[in-house]
Amino acid sequence: MANRLEGSTSPYLLQHKDNPVDWWPWSPEAFAEARRRDVPVLISVGYAACHWCHVMAHESFEDDAIAARLNDGFVAVKVDREERPDVDAVYMTATQAMTGQGGWPMTVFATPDGEPFFCGTYFPKQHFGQLLDSVTTAWRDQRDDVIKQGAAVVQAVGGAQLAGGPTAPISATLLAASASGLAREQDALHGGFGGAPKFPPHMNLLFLLRHHERTGSAEALEIVRHTCEQMARGGIYDQLAGGFARYSVDATWTVPHFEKMLYDNALLLRVYTQLARVTGDALARRIADETAAFLLRDLGTPRGGLASALDADTEGVEGLTYAWTPAELVGVLGQDDGVWAADLFRVTTAGTFEHGRSVLVLARDIDEADPSLVERWHDVRQRLLAARDERPQPARDDKVVASWNGLAITALAEHGSAGSRTAAIRLAEVLADRHLVDGRLRRVSRDGVAGEPAGVLEDYGCVAEAFLAVYQLTADPRWLDHARQLLDVALARFGNGAGGFHDTADDAEKLVARPADPTDNATPSGASAICAALVTFAALTGETSYREAADAALATLGPLIEGHPRFAGYAAAVGEAALTGPYEIAVATSDPADLLVEAAFRHAPGGSVIVVGTPDQPGVPLLADRPLTDGAATAYVCRGFVCERPVTTPDDLLARLRS
Structure with missing residues (x-):
């Protein structure tokens, strides 16, 4: 046998191609081999920038004695969680059910049918070696108990994903309860929520900003302002090159876990951009500008698209750089x-x-x-x-992930500098040309070649939202058409029949359970992302069926928004946009550089949609029947395609938006 990772497109898998472990990539052939040999499967899940994944690799997977025991008694499968979030979601749910916690590396022992029967995360070398012996003994001598335990875990995982749970339509009362819940959990001294380790709460901050814009809540704005200041002045922010690390190991944002992820920086770019617009804060504006520059400078790839991450380690040493x-x-x-x-x-x-x-x-x-x-x-x-x-510099995971690039496109479009807008359009072209294949999304590409993993719901939601952001920059109807195509696939293939969504399509590879995680964690959940795109698409087109689908899906997320706000930040932010309208701002003009256009993009509340073009411009429904006023550029502020009196000056537009 031999290690089978050599030809992988995943940088994480390629890190393990020279291990003495006879690794298989995730594939039906791996499980068929386990059935043929009548041995259990070790499923090892991680990602390229993961520090403890590297530690376990050095300690165990590069050790000849450990590898020999693995090769003799197991089929070993290595999974990049960023390429296969569906596989990761299923086994993470099982790991959390068994142990009460989760993380990476994730270590799962499963039957040849993929049913997990023992789960954990990082194991030191000695413990891992003992675990291999224990699992081998249990598989040989207690097979029936092992299989029963696996079946029970699968049933529990599947039950967690069933449709038909409680619903709560989005309302001002529900969103106020969510904001109050966050206020109770804030760290008033250091900012953020909870203690160490502390993660940048970008989606919660985005929600609180929108909540402030709708309600005028001074408390919501102060939570955002204080947290953003503390993060920006802390070690979690790279004070020299810009960009945020994944999290802080302490409660004071001082010492980071050094990997820099595309998705964190994209979401934080949106937060700092909007905070700067709301408050005029110079620190927020600088951090937004530097974060945008970091994304394009340090994560740009030669073949287009943005790389996934910079590693936590440099030459095996954390923080060396x-x-x-x-x-x-x-x-x-x-x-x-x-x-x-x-x-x-x-x-x-x-x-x-x-x-x-x-x-x-x-x-x-x-x-x-x-x-x-x-x-x-x-x-x-x-x-x-x-x-x-x-x-020495940290390694870079240079695979291009569709959903994370979608988040970056939306953030760059909102940032709004000339360079950011140009980059957003260019990145959208990469996704459309490379990841959109026969009407369906591919999740990853590398070196200009799309990989095999199918897109999951978060890819469809984040990329559709990105295409709609670029449509607002360009008024080019093909971006609206691309977004419609993705949303129609999501509604047809991912819906659960009760208003909510599964994370995988109905024709995707069948796993031991079909994942459907509604929580916003490191990135928006697929459900939250698709709701955001549906709300925006409906506002841009006036097609009510998409808004109805968004409202139904948001209602399934309502109890989570109200009861567990830290894990529903993006859903709550979308809820704020939906409750606000969102604002639909159409600027009729033949001059895209008109000051009225700049005012619209600068002062629009978060979640608004904005289009600019000539009256009745083809492919831009919001500009239908929108004449100029005495030949001057004219802005129409609408909600639900019902518009207020048009305005022609930036001051009048600002007054209209603030009212």
């Missing part, structure tokens, strides 16, 4: 600037990280400081970044 000592600062900057930078970035001899090194944080406000101080700060950052670029 990013941490500093005072002496290193002086060595790069000289004595005066080095001491000044150590004070500004809180770099001490004791250190905040390992081996007396520190992660850079911003000790005090700099954005509105004296201009000479700001100039010095920019100079110091540039010199430190140039020196850091000479260090």
Whole structure:
């Protein structure tokens, strides 16, 4: 036998191609081989930027003795959770049911039919070796009990996905309860929610921003502002190159888990962009600009599309690229600037990280400081970044994931700079040309070639929303047509018959259970993402069937929004847009550079739809019967295709939106 990962398109699987373990990729052939040999299956799930995945690989999967025991008694299957979120979802549900927690690497022992009977996450080498022996013994001597346990787990997993649960239509009362729940759980001192480890709550912040815009809630806005400031000044934010790490290992945002994920940065770009528009805050604007630059500079791939992640480790050492000592600062900057930078970035001899090194944080406000101080700060950052670029750099997972690129396209379109808008259109072309195949989405591509995994619901929702964002930038009806195509597939193939959605299509590969996770976690759930696209599409076209589908799906998410708001942030944000209308803003003009156009994009509440073009422009329903006023550019603010009196000045448009 031999390791079968050599030809994989997944960077994560390729990391394991030289292991002595006889890995199989996820495939029917792997399970057929387990049946032929009458052995259980080890399903090992992780992703390329995962630190503890690397640790377990070094300790166990690169060890000849462990590999020999694995090869002798199991069929070993390696899964990239980012390529196969459907497989990950099924076995994560099983792992959480068995252990009360989950994470990656995920370690699952299953029957040759794929039924899990023992689940866990990271195991140190000694424990993993003992576990292999225990599972081998149980499979040989207690087969019936093992199979019964597997069947019971599968039944429990399947039961968790059944349709027909309680519903709650979106209402002002429900969204107020969700906002109040978040307020109770906030960390008033450090921002965010809960304790360590602390993840950037981007979707909750997006919801609270929209809640503030609709209700005027000062509390909701302050939670967002405070959390965004604390994250931006913390070590979770790269103070030199921009971009956010996946999470902070502490409650103060000081020491990150160093991988940088595309989806986090895309969602945070939306939050900081909208916060800057609502408040005019200089810090928020800078972070938005730097995050957009990070996405395009550090995650752009040669064949188009944005890469998935930068690794947590560099040459097997976590944080090697990013941490500093005072002496290193002086060595790069000289004595005066080095001491000044150590004070500004809180770099001490004791250190905040390992081996007396520190992660850079911003000790005090700099954005509105004296201009000479700001100039010095920019100079110091540039010199430190140039020196850091000479260090070994983290690896990059360069596969292009459809849904995550969709999130980035929407974020770049909303960011609104000329460069961001151009990039959003270019990235949308990549998805349309490469991932949209025969009317269906492929989830991943790499080096310009689409992979085999079919798109899941979050891909359809996030990419449809992205195409609609680009349609609003361009008024090109083909993007509306692409979005319609994706939404029609989602409604026909993913619906559960009770208003909600499964995460996989009805003609997708059959797993031991059909996943349907409604919770927003690291990324929007498929259900939340498809609701967002349905609400936007209905607002742009006036086609009520899509809005009815969105309202029905949001009602299935209502109890989650109200009762567990930390896990329903995107759903709640979509609910705010739906309850607001959303606003439909049509600017009739022959000049896309008109100040009225800029005002519309700058001041529209989150979730609004905006189109710009000539009156009655083909393919743009919102511009039908929208004449100019005395030859001047004219803005129409509507909801449900019912419009208020048109306006012709930015001030009047702003007053109309604020009213």
